[in-house]
Amino acid sequence: MTIAPTASSTPEFASSTRTATRKAFMALFLRDLAVLRKQLGQFLPRTLLQPFLLVFVFTYVFPKIGQGVGGTTGGEAQFSTMLVAGVVGLAIMFQGIQSVALPMVQEFGYTREIEDRVLAPMPVSLVAMEKVASGAFNGLFAALLVFPIAAIVPATPVHLAIDWPVLLTLTPLACFMCGALGLAFGTIFDSRTVPLLFGIVVLPLTFLGAIYYPWKSLEAIPWLQVLVLVNPLVYMCEGFRAALTNVGHMSLLVVYPVMIAFSALFTWVGIRNFKRRVLS
Amino acid sequence: MPLSDIDEVIVTNSLTKVYPGGVRAVDGLDLSVRRGEIFGLLGPNGAGKTTTAGMLTTRVIPTSGEALVGGIDVVRHPTAAKQVIGVVPQTNTLDRALSVSENLYFHGRYFGMNKSTARAETSRLLDQFRLADRADVVVDSLSGGMAQRLMVARAIMHRPAILFLDEPTAGLDPQSRIALWDILGELHVDGQTILLTTHYMEEADALCNRVAIIDHGKLLALDTPRQLKQSVGIDAMVTVTAAGDLDQLATVLGESISAATSVEAVDGHVRVWVRQLSGVLPAIIEAAERNGFAVSDLSSTEPTLETVFISLTGKELRE
Numbered sequence: 001m002t003i004a005p006t007a008s009s010t011p012e013f014a015s016s017t018r019t020a021t022r023k024a025f026m027a028l029f030l031r032d033l034a035v036l037r038k039q040l041g042q043f044l045p046r047t048l049l050q051p052f053l054l055v056f057v058f059t060y061v062f063p064k065i066g067q068g069v070g071g072t073t074g075g076e077a078q079f080s081t082m083l084v085a086g087v088v089g090l091a092i093m094f095q096g097i098q099s100v101a102l103p104m105v106q107e108f109g110y111t112r113e114i115e116d117r118v119l120a121p122m123p124v125s126l127v128a129m130e131k132v133a134s135g136a137f138n139g140l141f142a143a144l145l146v147f148p149i150a151a152i153v154p155a156t157p158v159h160l161a162i163d164w165p166v167l168l169t170l171t172p173l174a175c176f177m178c179g180a181l182g183l184a185f186g187t188i189f190d191s192r193t194v195p196l197l198f199g200i201v202v203l204p205l206t207f208l209g210a211i212y213y214p215w216k217s218l219e220a221i222p223w224l225q226v227l228v229l230v231n232p233l234v235y236m237c238e239g240f241r242a243a244l245t246n247v248g249h250m251s252l253l254v255v256y257p258v259m260i261a262f263s264a265l266f267t268w269v270g271i272r273n274f275k276r277r278v279l280s
Numbered sequence: 281m282p283l284s285d286i287d288e289v290i291v292t293n294s295l296t297k298v299y300p301g302g303v304r305a306v307d308g309l310d311l312s313v314r315r316g317e318i319f320g321l322l323g324p325n326g327a328g329k330t331t332t333a334g335m336l337t338t339r340v341i342p343t344s345g346e347a348l349v350g351g352i353d354v355v356r357h358p359t360a361a362k363q364v365i366g367v368v369p370q371t372n373t374l375d376r377a378l379s380v381s382e383n384l385y386f387h388g389r390y391f392g393m394n395k396s397t398a399r400a401e402t403s404r405l406l407d408q409f410r411l412a413d414r415a416d417v418v419v420d421s422l423s424g425g426m427a428q429r430l431m432v433a434r435a436i437m438h439r440p441a442i443l444f445l446d447e448p449t450a451g452l453d454p455q456s457r458i459a460l461w462d463i464l465g466e467l468h469v470d471g472q473t474i475l476l477t478t479h480y481m482e483e484a485d486a487l488c489n490r491v492a493i494i495d496h497g498k499l500l501a502l503d504t505p506r507q508l509k510q511s512v513g514i515d516a517m518v519t520v521t522a523a524g525d526l527d528q529l530a531t532v533l534g535e536s537i538s539a540a541t542s543v544e545a546v547d548g549h550v551r552v553w554v555r556q557l558s559g560v561l562p563a564i565i566e567a568a569e570r571n572g573f574a575v576s577d578l579s580s581t582e583p584t585l586e587t588v589f590i591s592l593t594g595k596e597l598r599e
């Protein structure tokens with residue numbers, strides 16, 4: 001990403017602070033990569049296990065034991081194809097939570113170790129943006145790891161139909177949106193309230209996020225079909241459905257603008273809260 | 281103006297912070313810290329020390345007034361200001377996801393060092409701060425003294441013009457405290473400008489070239505520890521050990537030592553507080569012996585900054 005000169009820069013300091021800011025931003029990103037590498041032993045199971053179980057139970061175990069899923073509209077093969085997009089979307093969203101929100105809650109904890117990073121020579125808002133960038137990177141990494149699982153594990157064939165232009169634009173947007181979501185959640189919740197994050201936020205987001213069924217199929221329950229529109233995961237999963245498969249999906253003319261709007265909202269809320277919490 | 285030409289490296293003008301809720305934590309503070317000095321902000325809990333340090337280090341936004349570090353306005357140019365300061369906060373802000381050496385390495389990178397410089401500086405500092413054998417452990421396993429040394433090492437790594445330390449020895453055992461004083465003394469010899477806050481008056485006394493005494497966010501006095509102590513009219517406390525009737529000795533000394541402001545006999549000694557120490561010790565021996573007392577020991581101690589604080593506020597600085 002490019003780094004805009006801050007409003008506070010004047011010609012006197014502008015060039016030296018701009019260089020310092022760029023270097024500090026890169027170094028913070030390298031720090032996050034180093035942490036990712038050190039914690040790969042945790043990252044892999046926590047990233048892979050959930051999608052693996054999801055795919056394994058729904059698209060391997062169920063067909064084998066003769067239990068039907070996917071409703072009356074589609075067969076089993078169609079279900080495993082439909083699930084690919086949801087699994088990828090879910091993996092990206094979980095990175096927003098796991099690699100941005102949860103560490104941030106810790107860094108804001110009682111010793112406030114975040115203050116160390118806030119003292120890096122860069123605007124505070126960019127310290128927050130770096131977290132979004134690193135969350136987006138983790139999301140991308142997770143998506144690449146998870147995609148093969150969703151495509152290979154199912155007992156029934158998965159019919160992929162990749163729309164490259166959509167995939168190559170939607171993936172970065174989805175990763176950014178989830179990084180920003182992590183920033184917003186990480187600054188809204190604190191160490192006392194963070195258990196609620198899973199209990200009352202992440203759980204409904206995932207169960208009502210068009211992961212296990214296309215949004216269109218909710219036509220059968222009109223009030224629910226409208227209600228889930230507040231869930232950013234819906235647009236992401238529908239978008240991946242368009243990018244990866246021929247399964248029917250929400251119009252991309254809706255998906256892109258809404259995802260951009262959610263990204264902007266989460267970024268704005270996240271940076272505002274971040275500043276409030278580190279500056280007094 | 282280049283930083284090296286600025287002699288007053290910290291300047292505050294009517295610096296004020298009113299927290300939401302109305303607490304006037306810092307109230308019209310005027311300070312100026314000179315290049316190369318160790319400057320102490322001394323005050324009791326809640327005096328506004330952390331808030332002052334917070335404003336000077338860009339983390340607390342002043343309500344009014346002005347603060348310059350290295351000639352840079354910290355409110356208008358926080359990024360530029362952050363480049364010239366090093367900070368050891370009151371709490372342990374080491375990066376728990378990283379090892380000891382990585383804490384230093386990445387700090388160097390945040391401040392623009394390339395890979396090899398950051399590596400070299402890391403190993404140099406690990407040696408200098410006697411942390412080399414802990415280089416690869418997680419920071420949670422460090423003792424309080426080691427963690428504090430690492431925080432100081434990290435804060436000076438990018439060679440800041442000004443080093444801020446907020447209560448650097450609070451919670452350290454006596455050995456670690458002395459070790460940290462030694463480190464700060466060495467940095468001072470190397471020309472490092474240091475601003476530290478403390479509520480230990482011995483610390484301010486032992487370390488600082490000049491001390492600002494603050495309470496309720498207001499500056500009560502600012503001078504060298506020596507001048508501050510002289511300002512309360514006492515230069516030293518002399519303890520006289522002698523055989524015989526000490527009450528009588530106290531009376532004798534009170535009459536014959538003109539510089540004495542008060543004399544009392546306690547715990548087998550006579551204590552004489554004097555305005556001016558010069559010439560007093562021989563005079564005490566002479567007066568005692570003239571009156572038939574054999575002085576077996578004589579020692580003088582300067583009054584503490586505690587005395588100064590009490591005389592300024594009427595209350596004690598609590599440890």
Ligand SMILES: Nc1ncnc2c1ncn2[C@@H]1O[C@H](COP(=O)(O)OP(=O)(O)OP(=O)(O)O)[C@@H](O)[C@H]1O
Binds near residue numbers: 305324332
């Ligand atoms: N973030 C904040 N919001 C509201 N009030 C605050 C905040 N931080 C400090 N205060 C108040 O401001 C006053 C000064 O606090 P400060 O932390 O600056 O004192 P201090 O001299 O550092 O004390 P200590 O020796 O306990 O560290 C106190 O009354 C404190 O309660």
Ligand SMILES: [Mg+2]
Binds near residue numbers: 329370447
């Ligand atoms: Mg404090």
